[in-house]
Amino acid sequence: METMGRHVIAELWQCDFDKLNDMDFIEQTFVDAALKSGAEVREVAFHKFAPQGVSGVVIISESHLTIHSFPEHGYASVDVYTCGDLDPTVAAKYIAEALGSTSSELVEIPRGMGPVSVGKSKVSVTA
Amino acid sequence: METMGRHVIAELWQCDFDKLNDMDFIEQTFVDAALKSGAEVREVAFHKFAPQGVSGVVIISESHLTIHSFPEHGYASVDVYTCGDLDPTVAAKYIAEALGSTSSELVEIPRGMGPVSVGKSKVSVTA
Numbered sequence: 001m002e003t004m005g006r007h008v009i010a011e012l013w014q015c016d017f018d019k020l021n022d023m024d025f026i027e028q029t030f031v032d033a034a035l036k037s038g039a040e041v042r043e044v045a046f047h048k049f050a051p052q053g054v055s056g057v058v059i060i061s062e063s064h065l066t067i068h069s070f071p072e073h074g075y076a077s078v079d080v081y082t083c084g085d086l087d088p089t090v091a092a093k094y095i096a097e098a099l100g101s102t103s104s105e106l107v108e109i110p111r112g113m114g115p116v117s118v119g120k121s122k123v124s125v126t127a
Numbered sequence: 128m129e130t131m132g133r134h135v136i137a138e139l140w141q142c143d144f145d146k147l148n149d150m151d152f153i154e155q156t157f158v159d160a161a162l163k164s165g166a167e168v169r170e171v172a173f174h175k176f177a178p179q180g181v182s183g184v185v186i187i188s189e190s191h192l193t194i195h196s197f198p199e200h201g202y203a204s205v206d207v208y209t210c211g212d213l214d215p216t217v218a219a220k221y222i223a224e225a226l227g228s229t230s231s232e233l234v235e236i237p238r239g240m241g242p243v244s245v246g247k248s249k250v251s252v253t254a
Contacts (some may be wrong), residue, residue: 045170
């Protein structure tokens with residue numbers, strides 16, 4: 001298997017409070033996002049914090065998707081990392097929309113290719 | 128809880144083949160790395176691929192640690208993301224050493240602070 005991968009760091013702001021605090025919704029959203037991007041789901045682990053916030057991961061055959069949500073700040077920190085032919089922006093954009101984010105930044109980082117660089121691959125999206 | 132976090136992307140090359148292919152060893156290494164950095168472990172999920180390779184995550188109260196290993200290339204793609212006062216480089220360096228990596232690159236990315244940047248925080252380590 002090739003080491004080459006695409007890692008999208010998604011900073012999602014101004015998300016919906018209730019969605020950021022709903023672990024079942026987030027878990028389903030992440031599984032759906034993985035499947036929509038053509039990934040094969042291997043492991044799913046989510047955790048609900050008190051009084052609020054959700055952390056979780058979907059491990060896919062092609063790497064992973066993670067989230068840490070901060071409902072009180074309307075913020076979700078999301079990573080979508082894929083190997084092979086998959087496009088991680090598909091899942092990242094699906095998640096941003098599902099969480100109701102109206103201000104987001106997506107930055108793509110190549111992995112497994114030698115020196116890390118984020119130069120030209122930066123993509124900003126503000127809806 | 129503050130949104131501010133530190134995310135270290137660790138590209139670990141020239142690792143030990145057998146260690147990269149030993150799921151139990153990697154899982155224990157990651158839990159130990161989390162604890163050594165002062166984190167609180169919440170969820171642990173690892174997956175062994177055929178014929179080789181391991182993917183996994185440790186979700187901590189302060190975010191997460193992930194790995195995707197490619198034993199045939201001596202490569203491990205590792206992320207250590209922490210919130211609060213923890214230093215993610217502690218765990219990243221512990222993991223690099225445990226996997227026998229002799230050529231590694233650590234890049235730190237601030238999260239939850241507004242625009243993403245990796246400028247001055249880049250740290251390269253080659254042992």
